[in-house]
Amino acid sequence: MCSLPIVLLLLHLSRNVYAFNFPYESIQLTETDVQNHSEIAFPDQFHGPSFSNASCKTYAGDTNWPSPEKWEAFNATLGGALIKPVPLGLVCYSGPTYDAQKCAATLVSFSNSSLHTNDPASIVAQWLEGNTCLPMLNTTNKTCTTGGYPAYVVNATTVKHVQLAVNFARNANLRLIIKNTGHDFLGKSIGGGALSIWTHNLKAFEYLPSFQVGDYTGRAARVGAGLQSFDLSGYMANGNFTIVAPGGSTVGAYGGFAQGGGHSGFTSMYGLVADQILSLQVVTADGKFITVDPDNNDDLFFALRGGGGGVFGVVTSAIVKAYPVTPISLVPLEFDTFSRNTSRISNDIFWKGIDVYHKHVTRICDAKGIGYNFIRPIKLPFSNSTSYVFTTSLELPKMNATEALAFATPLVADLNKVGINIPTPIAVYISRSVGVRYPGDDISNIVGNSRLATRLFPRENLEDPDLFNATMKVIRSLVEEGGYTFHGINYSPTEEVSGYPDSAINPAFRKTVLHAEAYEGVPATGTPDVITTRHDRFNQYFQPLRDVSPGAGSYMNEADVSEPDWQQSFYGYHYPRLLSIKKRRDPYDLFWVPTGVGSEGWEVRAPGAAPQQDGKLCRVADSLKRKP
Template identity: 45%
Template sequence: MRTRHHLFVLYLLFLASRANGATPYEGTSRTTARPSIRADPECKVFPGDTTWPSESEWARLNESIDGVLLKPKPAGSACYPGPDFDQTRCQFLVSGTSSTRFWLDDPLTELAQWTQGSSCVATLTPAGNCTRGGFPEYVVNATSAKHVQGAVNFAREKNIRLVIKNTGHDFGGRSVGAGSLSVWTHWLKRTEFIPSYQIGEYSGMAVRIGSGVEAWEVSNLMAANNISVVAAGCNTVGGTGGWLSTGGHSTVTSTFGLGADQALSLEVVTADGNLVTADPFTNTDLFWAMRGGGGATYGILISAVMKAYPPISISSSSLSLTVSNTGTVRDVETFWQGVAAYYRFAADVLDAGGYGFSYIYPMENNTYRFTTSSSFPGMASTVAHNFMQPLYDTLTRVGISISNPTIGTARPYGSPRGGTGDRPVNTRYRSRLLPRENWEDDDLFNQTMKAIRKAVEGGFENDFYFHGTLTSPTEEVAGWPGSNSAVIPAWRKNRMHAMLMDVQPDGLTAQQAIDRNNLMQGYMSLLRDVSPGAGSYMNEGDPGEPNWQQAFYGANYERLLEIKRKWDPTGVFWAPTTVGSEAWEVQAVDGYPNSQNGRLCRVAG
């Protein structure tokens, strides 16, 4: 309930805004009418434009949101000549942050440097000057829905590009943008265990998780309450936010479904600045879209009520194959037979509710290394050991004599964890969701393995490697209401989420970056050719993905576009490859493909 003091403050803000011919940027109520639609200018306003907000307007916004508006400098500025140069701090950024929270708790940093133009990289050998590049101009350090509402209202009324950043685990440029106002949801850390929750067909335990809560914090919530909650595998990925909005896979996906399948109710700030609830019976179209239909485009997720399950433990078995003169694999052909044996066997792992996590690295002298782990939620270690034995029998038959390893005691899925150790990299994800048909047809499986091999061979000269996560989030395991969501249909038929991890060299010119992008698209086409009509996972996908509407959303795209236009008619929310984003483009000043370092403008025509 609003107090008299609060209403008085609102009144003062209203009078002040009337005096300046503007609107106060306080959070609005659930019943506030949607803003009138006006003719939109060609571009979002940009620093230096006559219509860019004055310092007094930014100050007024800051006052209305409890002083949480930031104008941070890029951390890397400590490494460059100028007033911010600090050799000691630069040395810390380069070599002392790997086991700290520094980069995760930085309001600007996205963990992929290239997306904002690599304009101010922390390095001991800087070239040129540090520029802001694609980093936002201002950041709202949101700790409440009110702060998010204030940012949305200001950006809408002032026609400023708005971006949304959570933990920084974004490899597609959705959390940065030149000349933007960023809503930083990192500190929306509310967690709550709900012993009994009922809505529609669901009756059971649940949790409420703020959008800034990370996977390690979700795990601690599990441990404290002796429950299981589907959470990202990487400790510092957000527990809801973009992870949930675009699908969200994890170790227990084949058992319980995707992150999007867990949501029972969402708390969302929409483009009109209202705070709304979306669930199976309220704002049902928004609820459908925000579970798998992409983040940063329909609204800003404040919190989610998610399913909780009884505690579960996980047994894991690992396998490593390396081609060498003295190892268990002496030649390349035998190596690839061993890799194919594991990937074929992985179908049985998935059907048992399990999960696979693998890498293939090209190494010196045209050799390879393959590493993988298989995880079995709810399976005792001895049962998991016996389950894996047929794989080792097959490996022996192809000439790889390796023992089925003993599996230790199953570990609790929800166990106390910490969340440190992430830093910016120059990796670019490119991915494909390979369907179960590719496993059920011998010819198609062999073609799939040939495509993977040929792509990995390209990594020898071009410094990239292969990453395959194997999981099966079918509609059956998704349950209610998860099976009725905007998750790309390709996830429901998935066997392998196949990725080429492109480690881009530092210092690429724009033309070199374009040439490298064309090269990588050629290798990705090998995987697309063996999976026509499948798709890609946007959270670990390529913002330069050809025909991205189909690749990231499949048959859901047209319906999602209608929902986008309904809830955001004036284009407040924009991010690359999100629904409706084709109406706008970034006029990148650096020429790098998919860079967010430039003005955001409407596409002509």
């Protein structure tokens, strides 16, 4: 018979051990591990200084910044998993690391997203870091600094690594960030002087022919948080199932992408990526490792499906829905004003063609399809004139090539009626799911370092005649007068399609048939004044898209970090509920990202053009008190 103290000790040691999906999650931090190590203790064991009223997160150079000895001791608890990152462009600058050959290679590959996704700290949108060390051949009189790069990165390959990072950052009052792949357009996975958790290498997969949780019974799969779309493609190609995956091959599927919503080629048929989540394994702000599903921690199950990544905890794996093999057919269409593939047409005829296409959008969505299109202004060589090109691909699940071509025929006929005589399209049939790719997938993985904004237009904007005309007018102005590229993705992840989930997904997603994006088109580089002036002009032309869709929203994963009224745009009526969960689950304000739930209480004091992440993270209230 066990004595009471022994029973209590066993309960004490086991309270962190939960169910897990993969072996790397079985390696967890125990309270025995943290004895005599206050820096990595759980909250109820921590007896160090309190930072609850601190004005700012501890920054390099501050009195409370951990000493080199403490960083070394922390690395020892990690088993050597701590990385001190360096900017990719450092090899181009004079000093001991200068390497002309490596510099040239970095310049060539810098626009490839794989370079950034495989780096422990770099992100695809460098301007958010501060552009402090861009690779270039001539760096005379130029400097390279770490800017918005984190001070240290934990290369997490076990749950214990994640827990150690969470506890160390919380107890030392450090800014904590999470990076999966760095497909980040808002600065959520970068942060000056921060400690970063790199979940990129949490890669594991298991197909489950039958799984039951809550009200769901059916096919499923266990997925590691670090899996990218191309990883899932491989599993699907060798299996007998379909999983909803991002369109870009290097995008991480079930990290921040899914937590923010996540769209794919199957969005109109199966819903958003967040709709696929059945269960999650999560490290929370108190360092505990928990299961999150309909029966356990249901508040986080709501928040982590659509409430945004990097805010409520660190996801290490998930269980997601799987489907029978779902074939898909692609039908590409294109017309332009400079005689590339059609007889020459005027600008007015071109825009009539844009109207025609958008009058077919609801039909595409109602057929459970996707329209993936661009309207691009093109400066012709040896000419001062601007021409325009429209490209789209209809993605039609469960249709063969003949059916897909028949579906596209009325659209082609209507384009012919307004004077656009395009060739008969050729449908491409993909019989097996390989992580459905948008046409030009290589393009989606090119890094541009440009700013963008998005709008989720509701169905009314394309069905009501007056709203339709007003919507087409502002899109034309954006492209024709502004000179910006318009990107439209047509899908309809309604609650009915998605199974009526109680989730934090932006309510605007449930009504949209047009996910609209626009890009500044030039890199966000130069002086702060230059960056600000460019963005002010861009916003002048994008704001009418917001005005013509009052009460709609924006997609938080692909958006303007300066989005006005972002709480409503990104979260809609879910925001108060999410904020309540945030305050309860993270009373330490440990997890902070730009435009994340609760982020309005903090600001980054960056030396460059806001909202770069090259600076100290401080409470807004403190900053306001000091203002005259």
